Amino acid sequence: MKLDCKHVWEHISEYIDGSVGAQLREEIQRHLEHCEICSAILDSTRNILILTADDRTFELPVGFSERLHERLAKEIEKSTQRPNNE
Amino acid sequence: MQAAARQEAELIRRIVAGEKELFHELIRPYERMVYVTIFSIVKNESEAEDGAQEAVISAYRHLGSFRAEAKFSTWLTTIAINEGRKRLRKAKAAAESSIEEEIEEKEGDYTPAPLTDWREIPLEAVERKELRVALRQAVANLPDIYRQVFTLRDLEEFNIEETAEALGLNPGVVKVRLHRARILLQKQLVPYLKTMAPARKGFFRRGL
Numbered sequence: 001m002k003l004d005c006k007h008v009w010e011h012i013s014e015y016i017d018g019s020v021g022a023q024l025r026e027e028i029q030r031h032l033e034h035c036e037i038c039s040a041i042l043d044s045t046r047n048i049l050i051l052t053a054d055d056r057t058f059e060l061p062v063g064f065s066e067r068l069h070e071r072l073a074k075e076i077e078k079s080t081q082r083p084n085n086e
Numbered sequence: 087m088q089a090a091a092r093q094e095a096e097l098i099r100r101i102v103a104g105e106k107e108l109f110h111e112l113i114r115p116y117e118r119m120v121y122v123t124i125f126s127i128v129k130n131e132s133e134a135e136d137g138a139q140e141a142v143i144s145a146y147r148h149l150g151s152f153r154a155e156a157k158f159s160t161w162l163t164t165i166a167i168n169e170g171r172k173r174l175r176k177a178k179a180a181a182e183s184s185i186e187e188e189i190e191e192k193e194g195d196y197t198p199a200p201l202t203d204w205r206e207i208p209l210e211a212v213e214r215k216e217l218r219v220a221l222r223q224a225v226a227n228l229p230d231i232y233r234q235v236f237t238l239r240d241l242e243e244f245n246i247e248e249t250a251e252a253l254g255l256n257p258g259v260v261k262v263r264l265h266r267a268r269i270l271l272q273k274q275l276v277p278y279l280k281t282m283a284p285a286r287k288g289f290f291r292r293g294l
Contacts, residue, residue, distance in 0.1 A: 013261070013264055041200060044198075045269075045271075048272060058122055064138075068138065071143065072113070072142060072143065073110070075147075076110075
C-alpha cells in the first residue's frame with residue numbers, strides 16, 4: 001500500500017514519538033525516502049521539539065531560584081520551630 | 087528502581103523523618119518544571135513565580151502524604167497544575183469572565199505547512215535567538231488545552247502516560263492534543279524556518 005502525504009501528516013506526532021506500529025512505521029519511512037515535502041515537515045517539527053526542550057528557550061526569571069529557596073528556608077524554619085502547627 | 091530514583095526516595099524518607107533542610111536539595115532539580123508548568127497555565131511571569139513558590143511550599147508541607155510508589159515529579163506537577171488553575175480561576179473571576187470550557191476544538195486546520203525550498207534546519211539556525219523568541223510566542227499563542235499538554239510532554243519531557251496522569255486526561259486525548267499542538271507550532275514557525283540555508287541531512291535527528 002502506498003501512503004499519501006496527508007496520511008503521513010496525521011501520524012507525524014506519533015511517528016516522532018516512535019509510537020506507531022511497525023508496519024505503518026515502515027510505510028512512512030518508505031514515503032519519506034521519496035517525499036521531500038514530508039521529510040521537510042518532519043524535520044522542521046522535530047527541530048521545533050529540540051528547540052523546545054532547550055533550557056535557553058524557556059528561561060526562568062532572573063533570581064527565581066534564590067527567591068524560591070529564601071522563601072522555602074523561612075517555611076522550613078517556621079515548621080521546625082512549631083512542628084505540630086503547620 | 088533506578089539509582090537516581092532510589093536516591094530521591096531516600097532523600098524523601100529522611101526529610102519526612104525530620105531532616106527538613108534536605109528539601110532544598112530535593113526540589114532543586116524540579117524548580118524549572120514547577121515554574122514552566124504554572125506559566126503554561128497562567129501565562130504571566132510574576133504570577134507563575136508566585137505560584138511556583140506556593141506550589142513548592144505546599145509540596146513541602148504535604149510531603150508526608152506522598153506515596154512512595156508514585157513518582158515524585160508527577161506528584162509535584164499535580165500540585166503545580168492545581169496551583170496554576172487556582173490562580174487562573176482567580177484571575178478570570180477578577181476579570182468577570184467565565185472559565186473557558188475544556189472542549190476539543192473540532193474545527194481548525196491541523197495540517198502542517200510545507201517547506202519547499204529547504205532540506206533541513208541547520209544547527210546554527212536552531213541556535214538563533216529570534217527563533218527561540220518566535221517559539222516562545224508561538225507556544226503562548228496555542229489554545230490552553232494544547233499548550234498544557236505540549237508543555238509537559240515536549241518541554242518537561244514527560245511521557246504520554248505521565249502527562250495524562252498529571253492533567254487528569256486519558257492518554258488518547260493527550261496524543262490528539264499533542265499532535266495538534268505540534269502541527270500548530272510547525273505552521274506558525276515555518277516563516278522563520280524556510281529562509282534557512284540547507285545543511286547536511288540527518289545531522290540533527292532526535293533520538294526518541
